[in-house]
Amino acid sequence: MTDLLSLYRTMVRIRAFEDAAERASQGGVQIWGQSAAADAEPALVKGPLHLSTGQEAVAAGVCAHLHARDLLTSTHRGHGHTLAKGADSTRMMCELFGRAHGYNKGKGGSMHIADFSVGMLGANGVVTAGLPIAVGAAHALKLRGEEAIAVCFFGDGAINRGPFLEALNWAQIYRLPVLFVCEDNQISATTRSAPMTAGTQAASARAEALGIAATQVDGNDVLAVSEAAAQLVAGIRAGSGPRLLHALTYRHKGHVSVDPAHYRDPAEVAAALLTDPVTRARELLAARGQADAAADVLAQAQAEIAAAVAFAKAAPFPEAHEAFEDIATTGEGAWA
Amino acid sequence: MSSAVVNPPAVADATPDTSALTLSYAQAAALALSEAMQADRHVVALGEDLGRGGVFGQYRGADGRALVERFGPERIIDTPISESTIMGAGVGLALAGMRPVVELRVADFALCAIDELVNQAAKNRFMFGGQGRVPLVARLPIGIWTASAAQHSQSFEAWFAHVPGLTVVAPATPADSYGLLHAALASGDPVVFMEHKELWSMQGPVTPGVHQPLGKARQLRSGNDITLVSWSRQVHAVTEAADALAAQGVGADVIDLRSIWPWDRAAVLESAGRTGRLLVVHESIQAAGFGGEIAATVAEHTAARVARLGAPRIPVGYAPTLESVARIGAAQVVAAALKLLQR
Ligand SMILES: Cc1ncc(C[n+]2csc(CCOP(=O)(O)OP(=O)(O)O)c2C)c(N)n1
Numbered sequence: 001m002t003d004l005l006s007l008y009r010t011m012v013r014i015r016a017f018e019d020a021a022e023r024a025s026q027g028g029v030q031i032w033g034q035s036a037a038a039d040a041e042p043a044l045v046k047g048p049l050h051l052s053t054g055q056e057a058v059a060a061g062v063c064a065h066l067h068a069r070d071l072l073t074s075t076h077r078g079h080g081h082t083l084a085k086g087a088d089s090t091r092m093m094c095e096l097f098g099r100a101h102g103y104n105k106g107k108g109g110s111m112h113i114a115d116f117s118v119g120m121l122g123a124n125g126v127v128t129a130g131l132p133i134a135v136g137a138a139h140a141l142k143l144r145g146e147e148a149i150a151v152c153f154f155g156d157g158a159i160n161r162g163p164f165l166e167a168l169n170w171a172q173i174y175r176l177p178v179l180f181v182c183e184d185n186q187i188s189a190t191t192r193s194a195p196m197t198a199g200t201q202a203a204s205a206r207a208e209a210l211g212i213a214a215t216q217v218d219g220n221d222v223l224a225v226s227e228a229a230a231q232l233v234a235g236i237r238a239g240s241g242p243r244l245l246h247a248l249t250y251r252h253k254g255h256v257s258v259d260p261a262h263y264r265d266p267a268e269v270a271a272a273l274l275t276d277p278v279t280r281a282r283e284l285l286a287a288r289g290q291a292d293a294a295a296d297v298l299a300q301a302q303a304e305i306a307a308a309v310a311f312a313k314a315a316p317f318p319e320a321h322e323a324f325e326d327i328a329t330t331g332e333g334a335w336a
Numbered sequence: 337m338s339s340a341v342v343n344p345p346a347v348a349d350a351t352p353d354t355s356a357l358t359l360s361y362a363q364a365a366a367l368a369l370s371e372a373m374q375a376d377r378h379v380v381a382l383g384e385d386l387g388r389g390g391v392f393g394q395y396r397g398a399d400g401r402a403l404v405e406r407f408g409p410e411r412i413i414d415t416p417i418s419e420s421t422i423m424g425a426g427v428g429l430a431l432a433g434m435r436p437v438v439e440l441r442v443a444d445f446a447l448c449a450i451d452e453l454v455n456q457a458a459k460n461r462f463m464f465g466g467q468g469r470v471p472l473v474a475r476l477p478i479g480i481w482t483a484s485a486a487q488h489s490q491s492f493e494a495w496f497a498h499v500p501g502l503t504v505v506a507p508a509t510p511a512d513s514y515g516l517l518h519a520a521l522a523s524g525d526p527v528v529f530m531e532h533k534e535l536w537s538m539q540g541p542v543t544p545g546v547h548q549p550l551g552k553a554r555q556l557r558s559g560n561d562i563t564l565v566s567w568s569r570q571v572h573a574v575t576e577a578a579d580a581l582a583a584q585g586v587g588a589d590v591i592d593l594r595s596i597w598p599w600d601r602a603a604v605l606e607s608a609g610r611t612g613r614l615l616v617v618h619e620s621i622q623a624a625g626f627g628g629e630i631a632a633t634v635a636e637h638t639a640a641r642v643a644r645l646g647a648p649r650i651p652v653g654y655a656p657t658l659e660s661v662a663r664i665g666a667a668q669v670v671a672a673a674l675k676l677l678q679r
Contacts, residue, residue, distance in 0.1 A: 047654065048484060048488070098483070108654055126444075158417065161419065161420075190388045318657050
């Protein structure tokens with residue numbers, strides 16, 4: 001579904017999910033050298049929570065063109081991609097809360113969120129690690145003659161690790177059906193990416209150096225992302241081989257939910273908020289006379305996520321014996 | 337075994353000193369690094385987010401200022417996310433006369449730099465017939481870090497202890513974080529310096545100028561019934577367990593190994609020979625862990641009965657119920673000690 005209202009629905013579901021996850025992570029956790037206040041509520045989401053707030057248009061615009069049989073790998077910032085690929089928000093929230101009903105049975109949490117039933121093969125805690133996996137998945141699709149493609153989201157920081165080059169080269173020499181999507185939010189953790197990256201428009205330029213055509217797009221314009229993705233995905237389905245989409249966006253929040261991002265210039269943040277993709281889409285819908293429909297979609301998303309939180313909060317934690325399950329073993333036991 | 341001491345720097349023992357500062361584990365390391373940088377312009381640090389003061393604030397002085405403000409971006413080097421090259425460049429810097437501190441954020445990501453650490457840094461001096469040396473300190477933070485799941489919680493000290501050419505250090509206190517980082521910087525060969533992520537904020541006394549030798553253990557409690565050997569964060573669970581055992585009339589010798597390789601065999605063999613019982617406790621996985629090496633050595637050289645206590649061979653789970661299966665607390669140490677005493 002690629003009409004603006006559908007794209008908007010995906011974006012506000014992601015936004016509502018991220019906002020709820022952010023609230024649920026406050027307190028409790030000690031990270032980034034900070035301790036939570038002694039009187040803080042125990043956090044429902046523990047551990048590092050990387051929010052994609054502000055980047056929703058990339059996930060929504062790209063995944064709108066994917067089917068459940070298409071495969072996807074993601075980053076440490078993977079909630080939006082997972083929702084957009086068709087995962088269920090309740091099971092996702094359960095995973096973030098570490099509950100047994102979560103997609104990963106509470107074993108993975110936010111950084112490893114996955115729903116294989118819709119082809120979402122996993123968020124990843126290791127930067128750039130998703131690219132070789134997507135390439136391998138695409139290789140399998142090709143070998144098995146399946147009518148599907150693989151898509152891989154990664155950040156602008158990820159292009160500085162070697163596996164980026166290896167994955168792109170591999171995809172190109174075997175002409176694999178894979179779309180690389182660089183979600184360029186201009187920062188890597190807490191460090192600006194530009195001075196850390198040689199060349200300009202480096203994700204595109206590096207792809208082109210390997211003969212992989214790259215398309216650049218305003219990643220905060222969901223229609224533009226959707227149109228670009230439509231073309232690239234159609235081309236890949238028709239046998240073009242790998243393509244790269246370079247989407248320029250902005251991360252509204254700190255690196256992790258408890259990072260106040262004081263290192264960021266407030267003027268830059270204020271300017272970026274003016275191009276918030278969700279607001280832009282809502283204004284465009286209003287201009288097209290769909291303000292009421294947009295308001296309904298937003299209310300539905302908020303209700304959906306509130307229900308997901310309520311369910312997850314009441315859900316049980318996994319039993320300790322689960323810690324020993326889902327592991328390859330030759331029967332010798334875990335202390336052998 | 338005196339060979340356990342590598343390049344001993346001028347050492348005073350950690351006798352209580354009224355001029356001690358109270359610093360966190362992270363600040364203690366920052367103090368050691370800044371003193372070394374002050375004393376030797378060849379000392380530089382490189383890694384991701386160092387300009388911000390490091391992911392855990394370990395590149396921030398006690399005054400809160402990031403070290404880059406003091407030493408400049410040529411010496412506190414912010415790098416791209418390029419682990420292989422961060423470590424590989426560290427090897428090159430070292431071969432070309434610098435003394436790099438390579439920051440790998442968490443030990444788990446050192447696996448993205450494993451060739452550079454194991455095949456390049458560790459082998460260089462030997463392979464090239466001693467022409468070059470690699471005075472590199474790789475800071476690889478280890479350990480379970482609440483709810484960080486399977487890719488950010490691992491303890492790999494046994495892997496690196498297995499590699500000829502590497503020294504492996506794992507401090508448990510701010511004083512050792514300070515004193516051992518100085519020794520690592522002075523060593524002249526590659527040192528894997530493993531800090532525990534859940535110790536960064538731990539406060540303790542640090543006496544400037546008091547360095548610690550590599551390969552020398554520290555005795556924390558004395559007793560004649562059982563020897564408890566540990567390192568890094570697990571030392572704190574073990575001392576708690578020793579106090580609980582003492583309340584039951586069991587006297588434990590508690591040894592903080594501090595250096596995993598070289599390790600203080602003399603101290604461990606002396607103690608285990610005297611008490612007749614050895615329990616090694618570590619946070620890393622028990623199977624093929626370094627506890628096995630210690631237990632085997634003690635069994636080869638003494639009549640002591642030996643046991644190990646480490647994590648099960650499972651990835652660290654995210655949910656608190658799963659994560660706690662991989663953690664070892666004082667109660668388990670007490671139970672394992674009592675069981676060993678009955679053998
Ligand atoms: C191999 C590896 N190195 C470092 C990290 C720590 N880390 C997690 S996210 C991140 C920043 C990644 O930047 P980018 O790809 O631009 O994504 P962003 O976080 O900005 O969305 C870093 C350095 C990691 N997870 N894996």
